[in-house]
Amino acid sequence: MSTPERAPSYAAVLRTPYAARTFLSSLTGRLSYGTVFLSLMLALTASTGSYAVAGGVIALFGLAGSLLAPVRGGLIDRYGARRALVPMAVVYGGTLTALAAATWRPGTAPVWLLAALGGLAGLCAPPLGPTMRSVWSEIVPEPALRQRAYSLDTVCEELLFVTGPLIAGLLAALVRPAAGVAVSAGLVLAGTLAFTAAPPLRSTARKRPVRRPRGPGGVPVQPVAAAAGLGLMLGALTLLLVVYADGRGRIEAVAWLEAALAVGSALGGLLYGTRSWRRPARVRLPLLTTALAGVLAAAGLAPGLWALGAALAVAGVLVSPALTTAYLLADESATDENRIRIGTWVNTAFNFGSSLGSAGAGQLAGEVPVAACFALAAVPLLLSAAFAVRRRKFRSSGTLPYELTGAHQVR
Structure with a gap:
């Protein structure tokens, strides 16, 4: 790599109008993805007594969430973040709440129900990270500042996936494993609602056209x-x-x-x-x-x-x-x-x-x-x-x- 030059500070990124508020709300929602996997594993294992069942449900959850992410991203591009993210978060949070209730006591829910709820939750998981990075590209258009914003975003997201399991383990020890699933639902609902209420998301929703995307549209x-x-x-x-x-x-x-x-x-x-x-x-x-x-x-x-x-x-x-x-x-x-x-x-x-x-x-x-x-x-x-x-x-x-x-x- 060539000799670098000094870029704007991280403080300059967060001083951008509404940047700190918008970023913090997105991190709140994204913390749900840091807590939910371990919480689900612990709750499903405690409820069913089977690692195979727990692993299968989590596999459905993860595959639906990962493979269909571009489809959900396309919906946000087409309809705007506020119109697409809020319904996703409501269904995702509601499904996690149902999973928390179903796994609160051992042996109270059939495996097919747990699998269906896990798949539905993954299907509707709101892509808060990509949406926040899209917001960064709009509120900090200057390349050097945007690089700083993306670096901050990536580091904070990684830290969420370090602290999330610690929170999940603490909830499992102090309350019960399913409590972590319920907290994950609350985090994504609170974070998404605050995120979509931020001024950059409101202005983006007004500017984004409601039609099929044009342009190259290819996979990078x-x-x-x-x-x-x-x-x-x-x-x-x-x-x-x-x-x-x-x-x-x-x-x-x-x-x-x-x-x-x-x-x-x-x-x-x-x-x-x-x-x-x-x-x-x-x-x-x-x-x-x-x-x-x-x-x-x-x-x-x-x-x-x-x-x-x-x-x-x-x-x-x-x-x-x-x-x-x-x-x-x-x-x-x-x-x-x-x-x-x-x-x-x-x-x-x-x-x-x-x-x-x-x-x-x-x-x-x-x-x-x-x-x-x-x-x-x-x-x-x-x-x-x-x-x-x-x-x-x-x-x-x-x-x-x-x-x-x-x-x-x-x-």
Whole structure:
């Protein structure tokens, strides 16, 4: 990467009119996604006594939420955030409330009902993250300030997924597991209502046309491929850390290994946002993903837990910048009429990749040495970087468009 220049401060982002209020309300709603997965797992396991049932319901919830996110994003692009997000949040929150009631006491609800409620909740999960990033692109149009806003957004979102399970565990211990599901419902309802009541969302709703999107409408291949590779790598890493620590008789070390990655990611995201980079995002992204893949492949060779923790902290420094750059690149390829749908493709790719990574690591663990598993988990990131470089060469020669055409869209 080229020599950076100093960017505007984070305070300048939050001083933008209505930015702090809008951002805080979106984080409140997004905290629901940090608490809900562990809360559901604990509540469903306590209610049914079956890990298989709990895992199946959560799989339905996660797949419906991830795979249909671009469809929900398209609805927001078409009808506006206030008209689309509020009904989604009401149905999502209501369904989670029903799940909390159904799992409050053991054995009181049939499995088919739990599965139906889990699938419906995922189907209607409001895409608050992509919508907030769309708002950032409108209220902070200056590129350097928008990069700072996206970095702040990515870091805060990651912190929500660190603190959310802690809240869920505390509620399970002090009240009961289903209480976390109920709190998740309350968070998304309160956060979405406050978010959509913010002035930027009201003005966006008035300006957004109520018709089918026009323009290129294609899927931004480079950031989606990078996000999928990043999700696959991190999804596999969670299980690989368990295998690595358990192999050394220190399974409890997984918690602080994950913390090292999270702290590094937060610091890396904040530092990345403090600079204005001369090279464009499409050049920075493959550099970041290649460096991250190299560090994580080497991490599998760490001789001990302390060395692995240090390697994970270094890798974490690159995680938030890579994801932030993917969001920025997707935003650059979007129009006002498809911005939220394009943003949800990055989220969908990351989440789907994470699921594949967890499943793939589970199949490999025990069959392949853990160091080789680390290296294999890094391969998708390297492939996404190679694809981006090759695509950029074709693009510069005028033989291949940067976007997939509309014929390849999920409609």
